[in-house]
Amino acid sequence: MSLPIRPAVLASPDYPFVAVDALIKLDQNESTQDLPDELKALICDQLRFVPWNRYPDLNSESICKVISTYEGWPAESVVVTTGSNVLIALLTQLAGTGQQVVTAKPNFALYALGARLFDANLTEVPLTPNLALDLPQLAEVIRSRRAGGPSEGRGVLYLPQPHAPTGSVVDAESLRSLVREAPDWLVVIDEAYHQFADTDCRPIAKEFDNVVLLRTFSKAWGLAGLRLGYALTSPAVASNLRKLVPPFATSVMQTIAISTVLTHASYLTERIKLVIAERERMLKALANHPRWQAYPSHANFILIRTPNAEDAFRHLLSKGILVRRQDSYFGLKGCIRVTVGQPAENAAFLQAALTA
Ligand SMILES: *Cc1c(COP(=O)(O)O)cnc(C)c1O
Numbered sequence: 001m002s003l004p005i006r007p008a009v010l011a012s013p014d015y016p017f018v019a020v021d022a023l024i025k026l027d028q029n030e031s032t033q034d035l036p037d038e039l040k041a042l043i044c045d046q047l048r049f050v051p052w053n054r055y056p057d058l059n060s061e062s063i064c065k066v067i068s069t070y071e072g073w074p075a076e077s078v079v080v081t082t083g084s085n086v087l088i089a090l091l092t093q094l095a096g097t098g099q100q101v102v103t104a105k106p107n108f109a110l111y112a113l114g115a116r117l118f119d120a121n122l123t124e125v126p127l128t129p130n131l132a133l134d135l136p137q138l139a140e141v142i143r144s145r146r147a148g149g150p151s152e153g154r155g156v157l158y159l160p161q162p163h164a165p166t167g168s169v170v171d172a173e174s175l176r177s178l179v180r181e182a183p184d185w186l187v188v189i190d191e192a193y194h195q196f197a198d199t200d201c202r203p204i205a206k207e208f209d210n211v212v213l214l215r216t217f218s219k220a221w222g223l224a225g226l227r228l229g230y231a232l233t234s235p236a237v238a239s240n241l242r243k244l245v246p247p248f249a250t251s252v253m254q255t256i257a258i259s260t261v262l263t264h265a266s267y268l269t270e271r272i273k274l275v276i277a278e279r280e281r282m283l284k285a286l287a288n289h290p291r292w293q294a295y296p297s298h299a300n301f302i303l304i305r306t307p308n309a310e311d312a313f314r315h316l317l318s319k320g321i322l323v324r325r326q327d328s329y330f331g332l333k334g335c336i337r338v339t340v341g342q343p344a345e346n347a348a349f350l351q352a353a354l355t356a
Contacts, residue, residue, distance in 0.1 A: 012117050016109055022322035024345050029164075029193075029301050031222030032341035036267050039260060046256045059242055060250045066262045067230055071215075073202070077238045081245055082254070084192065084216040084229025089114050090244040091212060091231075092156055095186040096120035100155030102141055104133050106165065106329035108190065111158040120155060126331065131166040131295060131303075133159060135174050139181045157182055160190040162197045165326050165337045167297025169197050172204070179208050186237070188212045195220040195272045196279070197298035202232065209234035212241075217258065219300060220272055226257055275300045279340045285350050292353065300340045303332075304353075312336050312356055319352040321345075 003010070025032070034040070057063070060080035068075035081087050092101060092114040101115035105124035115122040125137045138157070145153055159178070162169045179187050189201045191213050205211040212233040218224040228250065231241065279297060286294035286304065292312075293305045306312040309327035313336060316323055326335040338349060 006119075008117055008119050012113065015113065016328070020317070020322055022317060023320035024341070024348055025322050026339040026341050026345065026349060027322045027324040027337075028224070029219055029299070029337075029339045030224045031220065031271065031300075032339065032345060033222055033271065035222055035261070039264055039267070042264070043257045043260045046260065047253060050252050050256060052252060054252075055248045056250060056252045056255055058247055059245070060255070062255050063228070063250060063258050064230075066259050070262045070265065071202070071232060073232045074235070077233055077235050079231040079233070079238050079241050079245065081229060081249055082227040083218065084190070084214045084231075085110055086245075087214055087229055087231050087241075088158075088188075088190075089118070090241060091186060091188055092118045092120060093244055094156075094241055095154075096156040100145060100153045100185075101158065102138065102145075102155070102185075103158040104138070104160075104163070106326075106332055107158070108160060108164045108192075121153070124330075127163075127166065127168075130168070131163075131331075132168040133163060133170050135170060135178050139178050142178075142182045142185065154184050156186045156188060158188050158190065160192070161199055161201060162193050162298040164190075164193065164299065165301070165324075165329070165332075165335075166295055166303050167193075167299040167301060168295070169199055169298045172199070172201070175201070176204050176207075179204055179211060183208075183210065186210055186212060188214060190214045192216050192219055193299035193301075195268070196275055196300045199298070205232055205234075209236060212237060217261075220268060220275075221261065222271070223257070223261065226254060228254055228258055274343075275340050278343060278346050282338075282340060282346055282350060286353065289353065292356065301337050302340065303335055303337050305332075306334050306336060306356070309334050309336050315356045316349070316352050319348070321349050321352055323349075 063080045064075045064078040067078050088110045097118045101120040102123045103111045128134045205213045216229040295303045309325045323336045323338045326332045326337050
């Protein structure tokens with residue numbers, strides 16, 4: 001029997017993730033600290049007094065409003081969904097289907113997976129030897145798509161800042177020059193980890209109507225379980241993107257939680273400071289490793305090249321520490337990725353690493 005399913009979907013692999021139990025879980029770049037207990041209690045108290053029998057906002061208006069205040073961005077240009085990975089799929093559907101998707105390789109897996117699932121023509125530009133975005137080559141691809149020929153066209157350009165899974169950043173001026181080369185493309189800058197890099201692409205998004213910034217509550221905020229992400233863009237892109245978001249997409253629970261968190265956001269600063277200090281401490285310790293090479297990072301994770309990723313993964317797991325293998329990605333032979341956790345978790349990781 002042949003299933004009535006599009007060939008692109010049938011051919012698509014599953015999302016590359018396997019859940020593994022471990023004492024110290026450093027595999028998903030979450031915050032390893034939960035939300036402060038007082039905030040959780042405050043949210044739970046309110047949940048009793050909102051109606052659960054009624055639909056929530058049509059377009060997450062209340063959430064957009066608190067994000068607007070927090071980010072200093074017009075509410076009409078904020079689009080909210082249940083995680084920024086949903087936005088990645090929607091943005092490809094918005095401007096990539098039947099068109100082009102250009103991104104880096106390796107990169108966050110969802111850009112390429114989505115491009116294939118939604119029938120876009122995918123071009124992946126390898127990173128530079130020091131694992132940064134190759135901005136001149138990306139600009140060259142965009143220019144060549146304009147020149148005509150078989151791959152002529154436009155579409156979506158995905159640029160993470162900082163980049164995952166390497167943690168590298170590019171300088172804002174060069175990024176802006178690339179955006180200038182792509183006025184008829186949708187340029188998506190994924191800022192999932194921007195707090196740890198102290199980078200902020202809002203000035204670029206303010207300048208160019210075709211730029212979309214993606215931000216998430218899953219990483220620095222410590223709210224991966226809540227499932228919320230958002231786009232900051234122009235009114236024109238926002239109003240069209242919103243047509244692809246299902247109505248009533250975010251729940252009253254999410255609305256209450258995020259409104260409370262964003263009006264009590266002071267816990268964030270200390271946490272970011274701690275992650276950055278711990279990251280630098282880990283990098284310094286790893287610099288003395290006889291066999292492993294850690295790459296500098298501007299995010300809450302570190303990419304490490306080892307002689308054999310499977311051996312490294314198993315060795316760490318035998319000590320109760322779970323990291324993520326990255327060795328199936330282009331150019332990342334032998335690589336693992338470790339999330340920067342709490343000081344005790346990082347100490348356990350370092351101790352295990354130094355005996356590998
Ligand atoms: C974690 C991550 C996201 C966030 O995804 P959510 O769906 O918001 O949890 C987006 N982009 C990158 C590069 C990430 O690593």
